[in-house]
Amino acid sequence: MIQNLLRVEKYVDSPLNKMQVMNDTLNQVDADQILKIHKPHISVRNLNVYLTKNHILKNVSLDIPDKAITCIIGPSGCGKTTLLKTFNRLLQNSIDVRIEGDVLVDGENIHGKGVEVENIRKKMGLLSQRPCPLPMSIFDNIAYGPRIHGIRRKKTLTLMVEKYLREAGLWEEVKDRLKSPATSLSIGQQQRLCLARGLAVKPEIILGDEATSALDPISSKKIEELFLKLKDQYSIVLVTHTLRQAKRIADYVVFMYLGEVIEAGPAAEFFNNPKEKLTKEYLDGYFS
Amino acid sequence: MRHMRVKRIEEKIFKTLMMVATLAIVVSLFMIIVAVVKRGLPAMSWDMVSKIPGGGFYIGKEGGLLNAIIGSLYIVIGSITLGLCFSLPIVLYINLYLPEKSRLAQFTRLSFDVLFGIPSIVYGAFGFTIMVYLGLRSSLLAGILTVTMLIIPILIRSIDEVVRRVPKEMKDAALSLGATRSETIRVILRQVVPGIITAVLLSVGRGIGDAASVLFTAGYTDSIPTSLSQPVATLPLAIFFQLSSPIAEVQDRAYAAALILTFIVLILSLAGRYYSRKYSKNKI
Numbered sequence: 001m002i003q004n005l006l007r008v009e010k011y012v013d014s015p016l017n018k019m020q021v022m023n024d025t026l027n028q029v030d031a032d033q034i035l036k037i038h039k040p041h042i043s044v045r046n047l048n049v050y051l052t053k054n055h056i057l058k059n060v061s062l063d064i065p066d067k068a069i070t071c072i073i074g075p076s077g078c079g080k081t082t083l084l085k086t087f088n089r090l091l092q093n094s095i096d097v098r099i100e101g102d103v104l105v106d107g108e109n110i111h112g113k114g115v116e117v118e119n120i121r122k123k124m125g126l127l128s129q130r131p132c133p134l135p136m137s138i139f140d141n142i143a144y145g146p147r148i149h150g151i152r153r154k155k156t157l158t159l160m161v162e163k164y165l166r167e168a169g170l171w172e173e174v175k176d177r178l179k180s181p182a183t184s185l186s187i188g189q190q191q192r193l194c195l196a197r198g199l200a201v202k203p204e205i206i207l208g209d210e211a212t213s214a215l216d217p218i219s220s221k222k223i224e225e226l227f228l229k230l231k232d233q234y235s236i237v238l239v240t241h242t243l244r245q246a247k248r249i250a251d252y253v254v255f256m257y258l259g260e261v262i263e264a265g266p267a268a269e270f271f272n273n274p275k276e277k278l279t280k281e282y283l284d285g286y287f288s
Numbered sequence: 289m290r291h292m293r294v295k296r297i298e299e300k301i302f303k304t305l306m307m308v309a310t311l312a313i314v315v316s317l318f319m320i321i322v323a324v325v326k327r328g329l330p331a332m333s334w335d336m337v338s339k340i341p342g343g344g345f346y347i348g349k350e351g352g353l354l355n356a357i358i359g360s361l362y363i364v365i366g367s368i369t370l371g372l373c374f375s376l377p378i379v380l381y382i383n384l385y386l387p388e389k390s391r392l393a394q395f396t397r398l399s400f401d402v403l404f405g406i407p408s409i410v411y412g413a414f415g416f417t418i419m420v421y422l423g424l425r426s427s428l429l430a431g432i433l434t435v436t437m438l439i440i441p442i443l444i445r446s447i448d449e450v451v452r453r454v455p456k457e458m459k460d461a462a463l464s465l466g467a468t469r470s471e472t473i474r475v476i477l478r479q480v481v482p483g484i485i486t487a488v489l490l491s492v493g494r495g496i497g498d499a500a501s502v503l504f505t506a507g508y509t510d511s512i513p514t515s516l517s518q519p520v521a522t523l524p525l526a527i528f529f530q531l532s533s534p535i536a537e538v539q540d541r542a543y544a545a546a547l548i549l550t551f552i553v554l555i556l557s558l559a560g561r562y563y564s565r566k567y568s569k570n571k572i
Contacts (some may be wrong), residue, residue, distance in 0.1 A: 090460055122466030132457040135479040135570045144475075145465040181570040194461070199463050 040088060041066040041235040042206060049082055049091070056082045056261040060101070064252075065203075069227055069236045071246035072266075074256035075288055080239040083256070084207050087237070088124045089117050103203075122149065125234075127196025127211035131190035133182035134197075138174050139183045141193055145201035160200055168196035169226060185256035188219025195226065206230065208238040213243065223250050243283065247271055253277050321550065328547035329521035331540035337548065341510045352543050358512050359428075360549070363522060366432035367439060368488055374436075375443040376419045376484075380476070383451045384459075384469055397448065403441040409500035412436045415503035429516040433508025438501050439491035446490055450483025451476060456572065481567040489560040493553055499524035523549045 038057060040063030049057040057079045064070050072080045072115070085091040086103055088101055089110060102109050110120045134141050142161040161178065165171040170192045174185070191211065198206065208227075210219035227236055227249055240246050246253055252271040255263045255278075263270065263279045274280045281287065335352045342351030382393040390491050415434035424430060462472040477484075499522070507519030510527065523545050530542035 051569050086531050088464055090463060112562045118466045118468055121464050124464065126461070126464035128457050128461065130457065132455065133460065133572065134461060135572050136475075137570065144462070144467075148471050174345065183570070183572055197461075197465065 011114060020210060025129065029206075038075060038132075039066055040064060041106065042237070043107075044083075045087075045102040045104065047083075047086065047099070049079070049086060049100075050098040051082075052096045056259055057086075060256075060261050062254055062264050064237055066235050067231060067233070069088075069119035069231050069238065069249050070252040070254060071250035072237065072254045072256060073241075073243060073246050073282075074237045075282070076241070078256045079259040080256055081156060081209055081242070084209055084239050086122045087207060088126060090126075092117075093214070110112060113263050118199075122201050123203050124205040125193065125195070125201065125206050126202040127194055127198065127206065127208040130193045130211045130214045131187060131191055133190050137179050138182050138184065138193065139178040141197050142200050145223075147199060164196040164200045165193075167193040167199055167230075169222060170196060183253075188215050189220065189235040191219065191223060192226070195223070199230075203232075206234050206236045210234065210239055210241055213241055222243075229254070255282065294336050310527045324543055324546045325549060327426065327540055327549045328545075331544040332547060336541075336544050339514065344435035351524070353526055353541070354549065355510055355512050356521040356523045356546060357552075359506070359520040359554070360496050360523040361432050362428060362513070362520060363435055363502065363506060364492055366428075367435040367495055368491060370432060371439050371443050371491060372484075372488070375440055375447060379444055380450050380473055383448070383478075384473070384502075397445070398446075400441040406447060407500070408438055408498045410501075412501040414503050415501070419505065425517070426507030426519045427517045428506060428513045428520040431502045431520055431522070432516075434501045434505040435495045435498065438498060439495045441490045442494055443487050446487035447484055450480045454479050455572065460546060479571055482564040482571065485560050485567070486566040489557055492556055495569055496553065497524055497549065499528050503528075524554075 008205075027128060036107075042064035044060050044062050047057055047060040048055070060079075060083060073082065074080055074179065082091065086099060087105070087110075091097050091099065103111060104125060105120065108115070134144055136144070139161055143157045144165055146157060146160055148150075151160070162171060162175075165174065170189060173189060174193075177184075182190065186192060191214075195206075205226075212223050224245065227238070230236065231251070238245075250267040253265060253267050254261060255270070255277055263274060263276045265275075270279070271283065274283060313406045333352075335350075337352055337357060339352035340352055340355045341353070375471045378396070381391075382396050411434055415430055415437070419430050420428070458475065458479065459472055465471075467475075478567075502522050502525060506522060508521050508525050509519045510521070511518075513520045526545045527542045527549070530538045530545065532544075535538060
């Protein structure tokens with residue numbers, strides 16, 4: 001009996017589950033969606049980030065659900081990108097950065113001692129704002145990841161390149177010119193190439209830092225469709241500037257303002273029924 | 289309207305100034321080449337590039353300059369190889385491993401800027417001092433080492449410029465695929481190969497044409513060296529010694545040597561441009 005009680009308590013304790021429990025009573029349709037979410041894939045606990053003397057992230061705690069699209073929204077300069085970069089520890093590369101608090105991926109603290117940073121990064125594919133192909137051919141771009149992780153056999157690599165180019169919806173467009181430089185592709189194609197390149201290291205999480213903001217509408221639609229297709233296999237975290245994009249594809253939304261998480265919740269509830277005044281104002285376009 | 293007219297006149301003045309500057313320099317450089325060709329070409333013969341000096345008139349009446357041609361190539365190839373072995377790791381270290389704005393990186397850059405400006409005779413004198421200290425004779429090895437010191441600042445500063453310009457996103461892209469920092473070097477090198485070729489060309493130009501640094505260190509000889517410990521002749525010194533001769537015939541040989549030197553630099557530049565273009569195919 002007591003054990004059961006404890007279990008219930010534990011269940012309710014996680015913010016996500018709290019949301020879930022509340023949601024059950026609020027809206028049955030939402031509940032179905034959220035039930036698909038199993039457990040938090042990335043958990044952030046009391047994260048503080050200082051850049052030189054600026055306090056960029058202030059006591060951020062949140063959970064990123066597994067196998068769903070999470071959109072991080074908020075006005076420019078609110079720390080969205082910084083938060084994303086702490087997930088794969090790219091932030092440490094700059095000087096004058098101080099990070100306090102925990103980021104747990106699959107329950108493992110990635111800032112802990114003895115953590116292989118390469119293994120953390122391998123778990124996450126990163127899509128940057130502007131596509132950044134490596135200075136090599138299309139084939140070598142995809143094969144770069146597998147190669148550094150020890151796959152050398154030409155036949156395996158060829159199969160992998162095809163598989164991931166197909167997954168990123170690029171295969172038909174480039175299959176005849178795998179040897180040409182990656183820069184010969186259009187910007188939209190380059191972004192899909194970067195996605196395929198990221199997928200080729202078999203990540204569990206895809207991080208997108210305004211991944212569609214430099215693209216034309218058609219290309220960004222393609223990328224969005226890809227995200228929707230991929231969310232069954234990957235946890236996807238997107239920083240986005242456009243509210244409409246978040247409305248279109250997000251399952252879970254995190255709203256940040258001046259380095260703090262103001263509100264986080266399932267998309268339907270977040271957009272239809274925001275709890276915080278600031279969120280309401282942002283959604284209504286009082287500031288952006 | 290008046291304002292527009294003033295603007296247009298300004299535009300014209302500046303355009304003319306730029307044209308005059310360009311023309312003045314191009315013409316005077318072209319005149320050097322004309323002078324070299326005019327006096328060097330009559331003295332050129334197959335013997336000049338295929339035979340070593342045959343004696344007479346102290347330094348060269350018969351025979352050719354093969355000793356200096358081979359010597360210069362030996363020195364320049366040796367020092368470029370050695371220079372790259374040092375400068376590439378230094379540049380990659382200060383750019384990849386040291387944090388941005390690191391004091392050590394800034395100090396390194398500053399010191400190479402200063403070394404860049406030091407006259408080559410100082411390098412020669414420095415090399416000579418060390419040779420005396422170690423009890424060495426002037427030799428191919430000493431020449432290579434001195435020229436290496438001379439060109440390392442050029443190599444480092446020009447490679448550093450291109451490595452610094454590698455977009456941060458590219459390094460991040462490689463890192464986010466799980467590459468270690470040393471694995472990102474492959475990506476970075478691919479991006480900067482054209483820049484490295486330019487750096488090598490600049491240093492070849494400086495290294496092959498410099499007389500003062502090899503004067504004490506490499507020495508001069510009529511024969512082609514067969515080991516690193518033998519002295520070696522170089523084209524700039526061949527020009528220097530022969531030009532200081534009072535005999536017109538020997539002076540003409542100096543111009544022939546200058547012509548050969550110019551030709552070698554021209555060939556290397558063309559080859560460099562070709563490879564630079566070839567390798568910039570994949571560049572972002």
